[in-house]
Amino acid sequence: MTTLGVLLVLVLLLVVFGLLFRLQILTSIFSGSSAREFGTSNRVNAVLMLVFLVVGGAAFAWSFGDNFNKMNPPIASVHGHATERMFWITMIIIGIVFVLTQILLFVYSYKYQHKEGQRAYFFPHNNKIEIIWTIIPAIVMAALVFAGWKEWTRITGPAPKDAVVLEVMGKQFNWLVRYPGRDLKLGVVNYRLIDATNEFGFDLSDKSGLDDFVPSEIHIPKGHPVLLKIRSRDVLHAVYMPHFRVQMYAVPGMPTKFWFTPTKTTDEMRAQLGNPKFDYELACNQICGRGHFAMKYKIIVDEPDDYVAWFSQQKSFSEQNPDVLASFKQKEEKLVVKKAAAVIETPAAKASL
């Protein structure tokens, strides 16, 4: 019933608007204003252009200042400081262009509005001006490209040899993390071996995988380069850590990587922000399905000593899942038996030829 009422009100409102509109047309015909080429509306629109510039510009400046603190995620990585600086320098450059061009646009619109008896200035081209405003943007762009290129090659260059290595794997809809264990070597994995317990697809016949461990949160040491090895086991995901200015796709079938150096421990960041509940977070930033918006994982930056202590406490995956290990051992034994059998059978098979 209420829906019907609302609909009725809407229809009546539309009818009223329609009638008002008709009335306005008729009055403008009677008053003769519809016959004039330039009514007062030309002046009104010109003034509105100026009003838009002033009021809009002021509102923009106010809201930008008002939200400025909220829009800057605190930085916690070495390259993050560099890209942040470049971001705001670029923002200032484009901000200057933005303000100048918008002012010219709206002021010209106002200033050169139609006036009776005035004629526009016939000014079809001027090559000198064209050359000037082609070259200046070109130079500015060249400078920006150069700065960007230098930073980009530094960030994407090879990770230092002593970097802490860990693997982040995306799946629908959470992250799985793996550390190489004491041997500092990630073991072999195979997606065909994945099941409910062996979520990584560990191939435990590879000895270097025996000490790999799978923690429930990421720990990384402050001031030490960290190399993320990134992969996905189903669809595309993207590892996104805004505080570290880190982002890289997780691609099934094509491992990717990203390295960075954290600069503030979780505790330091908590103190800096005055927020005892603060935690670094890892989010997914490539559409991956129903739970895309909820792929959260906690990252903790430790002092190097704490990190070492944490690392040494971790139990390896094979230790925690003896059945998985056992199944691999069985397989291996079968393989050995088969091989032995093959060795015995071979002469017989040859003889039969």
Add this chain to the structure above:
Amino acid sequence: MAANLPTQAQVQGGIGVTEPHTTHDEHALHDDHHHDQHWLFKYVFSTDHKVIAKQFLITGIFWAILGGTLSSLFRLQLGWPESTMEWLTPVLGKWVEAGKLNPEFYLALVTMHGTIMVFFVLTAGLSGTFSNFLIPLQVGARDMASGFMNMLSYWFFFISGLIMFISIFLETGPAAAGWTIYPPLSALPQAIPGSGLGMTLWLVSMALFIVSQLLGGVNYITTVINLRTRGMSMSKLPLTIWAFFLTAVLGLLSFPVLFSAALLLIFDRSFGTSFFLSDIYIAGQALPNVGGSPILFQHLFWFLGHPEVYIVIMPAMGMVSEILATNARKPIFGYRAMIGSLLGISLLSFVVWAHHMFITGMNPFLGSVFMFLTLIIAVPSAVKTFNWLATLWRGNIRFTTAMLFSIGFVSLFISGGLTGIILGNAALDIQMHNTYFVVAHFHLVMGSSAFFGLFAGVYHWFPKMFGRMMDEKLGYIHFWLTFIGVYLVFLPMHYVGIAGFPRRYYAWTGFDMFSQFADLNKFISIAAILAFFAQFVFVFNFFYSIFRGRRATENPWRSTTLEWTTPIVPGHGNWPGEIPAVYRWPYDYSKPGAEEDFIPQNVPYSKTTSSNLPYENENE
């Protein structure tokens, strides 16, 4: 019935004839014919470029309303993530689960919004409408090179749209992998239900859409090259035609690549190939596919996808140039530089695609190359902007609705274009990629700008389309509401983006780092929904004016181009008599010494001796 249709040869004076002018006699013959056309061939299966243009326009308006409705729905979710959506159950049915929008349906909404707006509204609705309408009228041709192919182009688009429309009502929902349909998500129904039949229909629809684009594009290019009237050299073409021409070239070269991507994806989905799939364990099962690359798809997709944004914006640029000059009563500043920058943009648009893929794991060296090429493309764009500003300088500006939208276009193009300099920088893209900064950037620079170009075009050429004027007052209201609305939506969205909010998120409430902008998101949602409702002012004005608008005169804007030399409502064949010849460039506005403040292109220099420049006297 078919016998009554004028054949193409009659319309054009023979296909393949380099001098495409019908003689007066031939044309009189043709005139007798088209009056007794059956309505079905006059209005539905028409081969007249003007009717086809209107078909594209009205279909485009339908899709725009649908695309806008979808965006209002997901803005409701983003603005009020905690509140109940129960009241939407009568419309959305099972997609509202226990008072909440289904997250998969949310993804379907953003996917369909993007697909509809980019392809059906801003490609077909914009370029389809105005390339069709203006190319023959402005180059001085009786119709397109092939009216029949042109008709096919519309009907392929129509069927493509029909299939996409049906997909919205499927049990498993429409495609939901984002408008970029990256596999494996789009390839595997196990990953998201929308990748079942919904995705199949999306791909079929898009394949038909590409056929439509190619049929149209071949026609536009052929018409511009071969069917220009006497005297209409390439250097006398209005900038609209240059823009449509280069847009068609871009489409013709890049859409086939999307077709191949779609085809390979169909193969992966249905025939067990592994072009884009490798090492996948999903829904408790390891898939046999090995060796494919999801990144390969992205290369193929963006090889179209990036030129596509120029396919969307270049027609708007052309029309805005034309409308700014007409209403500032001033020649467009730097006509040749404007053509040069269009050429530059067209060329560069083919070599910047991978800036969408800086952080996909692509070789960082490639990233450097594409960063370099991407930032170069800012130069021709800057030149265009400066030339528009210089066109306004010392003009004598008439604020028609079309002019307002053109000025709005320039403003939005600047605002959105500048942030591209940030996103094109690979080092900065690490943080900004896939955040709301990107969403704000492209909605301003190609979404809203192209829409403003579309509106400017409709308001400007409406009198030639329907012989009546649109109501100016409603036009002003429409412009100011939309202009303010667009800025209220997309400027604050940059703040959300700088803060790192990821796009295509159903809700940000799960993360502490994305918790600070709940109010701002509510504000954006309100502004977006209001701006959407303001569009109905336009819809009303449009349909009302078709039937009841003030009657137009032959040349209401006192413009110089050829379309205004036709009768108020041109018939099939455009000019009742001979096609006028062209003697001068299209921007002789406010020429010193001339009586009027405009000299149409078809006025010979011999009649304007008082205003001729020295070299023009010798041209005769």
